[in-house]
Amino acid sequence: MLKYIIITICVVGFVESFFWELWSNPIIPVREFNGHKVYRVVPETLEQLDVLKWLEADNDLDFWTDAAIYQNVDIMIQKDKVNEILNTFKEYEIQYQVMIEDVETLVAAERHAIENHKPSRRFDEIDWYSYYSYDEIIAWADSLDCGENVDISSQVYGSSSEGRDLKVYKFTNGSSDPNPRPSMWVDGTFHAREWISPATVTYFMNDLCRNPSNTFLNDVDIYVVPIVNPDYEFSTNFLVTWTECGEKQERITIHPLDASVLVYPNRNFEFKFGGNGTSNDKCSNNYRGPNAWSEPEVRSLAEYLISTTNSADWRAYITVHSYGQYILIPYSFDNETFPADFPEMENLATDMESAMKAIHGTPFTVGHSGSILGPTSGCADDWAYEVANITYSYTYELRDTGRFGFLLPAQYIIPTAEETLEGLKYAARFITL
Numbered sequence: 001m002l003k004y005i006i007i008t009i010c011v012v013g014f015v016e017s018f019f020w021e022l023w024s025n026p027i028i029p030v031r032e033f034n035g036h037k038v039y040r041v042v043p044e045t046l047e048q049l050d051v052l053k054w055l056e057a058d059n060d061l062d063f064w065t066d067a068a069i070y071q072n073v074d075i076m077i078q079k080d081k082v083n084e085i086l087n088t089f090k091e092y093e094i095q096y097q098v099m100i101e102d103v104e105t106l107v108a109a110e111r112h113a114i115e116n117h118k119p120s121r122r123f124d125e126i127d128w129y130s131y132y133s134y135d136e137i138i139a140w141a142d143s144l145d146c147g148e149n150v151d152i153s154s155q156v157y158g159s160s161s162e163g164r165d166l167k168v169y170k171f172t173n174g175s176s177d178p179n180p181r182p183s184m185w186v187d188g189t190f191h192a193r194e195w196i197s198p199a200t201v202t203y204f205m206n207d208l209c210r211n212p213s214n215t216f217l218n219d220v221d222i223y224v225v226p227i228v229n230p231d232y233e234f235s236t237n238f239l240v241t242w243t244e245c246g247e248k249q250e251r252i253t254i255h256p257l258d259a260s261v262l263v264y265p266n267r268n269f270e271f272k273f274g275g276n277g278t279s280n281d282k283c284s285n286n287y288r289g290p291n292a293w294s295e296p297e298v299r300s301l302a303e304y305l306i307s308t309t310n311s312a313d314w315r316a317y318i319t320v321h322s323y324g325q326y327i328l329i330p331y332s333f334d335n336e337t338f339p340a341d342f343p344e345m346e347n348l349a350t351d352m353e354s355a356m357k358a359i360h361g362t363p364f365t366v367g368h369s370g371s372i373l374g375p376t377s378g379c380a381d382d383w384a385y386e387v388a389n390i391t392y393s394y395t396y397e398l399r400d401t402g403r404f405g406f407l408l409p410a411q412y413i414i415p416t417a418e419e420t421l422e423g424l425k426y427a428a429r430f431i432t433l
């Protein structure tokens with residue numbers, strides 16, 4: 001009898017845990033990238049550039065970098081389109097090389113690493129050996145205790161299209177208080193597929209919180225947004241998004257009025273909205289949205305920055321992206337227009353680069369954004385400089401230069417974060433001199 005009772009309990013327990021598993025981990029389609037390859041081409045004529053733009057529009061290709069003349073253009077091509085696209089490259093004498101032989105191999109390795117890392121830690125603990133979701137990062141940041149020397153506070157400055165909190169964390173040692181205080185803004189994860197961005201920005205937050213030698217916090221307040229775009233939540237799971245344009249790798253915000261429309265947030269700022277390097281085609285990777293500020297993630301960030309000028313004397317704005325290893329200086333919108341403060345901005349950028357390179361020898365290209373990568377409009381760095389009047393505005397593009405691209409393995413998080421930390425700290429010290 002006892003035997004039957006035990007068996008019954010076991011069976012009930014098993015069935016219960018099975019359904020609990022199913023309920024807590026609903027089966028959601030995971031995107032496969034089998035046979036997808038990443039090719040690098042360098043358009044050397046305007047005709048070749050046009051061919052790339054036409055290929056992008058007609059084939060739903062995923063451009064990992066924007067097409068610009070004489071620039072490396074990295075393009076992910078689906079398995080079934082590889083032959084056709086390579087034939088077109090040959091026809092127009094576009095030189096190409098393979099950067100990533102099989103995207104799925106890298107994605108699967110990352111997916112595996114994230115899953116294996118999960119059981120060994122608490123939900124609100126993160127480290128820098130794996131990539132984390134929005135929920136995990138925010139739970140960690142909310143539980144940060146910085147002790148007596150550093151004061152951390154957080155604020156919800158808005159809500160994403162899907163209702164997630166947009167959160168900023170402020171680090172200060174407000175012992176001396178000129179008001180407004182010199183302030184620096186650092187944000188990450190505009191683009192959900194740039195996983196190294198939140199990993200690096202959280203490393204910076206952790207250092208601000210725990211490193212007693214950060215005496216610059218006596219003189220400068222640092223505001224950090226680890227995740228500008230909470231759509232990141234889905235990207236770490238490599239899920240499929242179905243849009244009216246077909247399948248998309250998540251990296252852009254979901255438009256609040258229409259979940260099937262994905263907008264590129266770094267084209268949605270009002271300054272020079274709709275200019276070069278943007279598209280009004282909803283299916284383009286550079287879709288700018290129906291109008292400036294259409295995306296709550298973008299509008300709320302800008303409103304918050306502007307609304308805080310009573311307490312914050314904004315002196316630096318650094319937005320952390322990947323990849324390519326650049327420190328980019330406005331303007332982005334044009335390849336010939338330079339800001340009045342460009343020489344000073346370039347000096348600080350060059351010094352930040354030296355500080356970063358000194359750590360692991362990683363070089364970063366420093367220069368004018370519009371000339372280096374080709375014009376892109378409606379961007380955060382241009383808006384921060386021109387409208388928010390923050391002189392030292394930059395875009396960091398972190399590792400690497402294309403070997404892994406957006407799929408940088410987690411083993412590179414710590415070295416990437418270590419070097420980036422030095423650039424950010426250099427800026428924090430510099431702006432109070």
Ligand SMILES: [Zn+2]
Nearest residue numbers: 191194321322
């Ligand atoms: Zn980006």
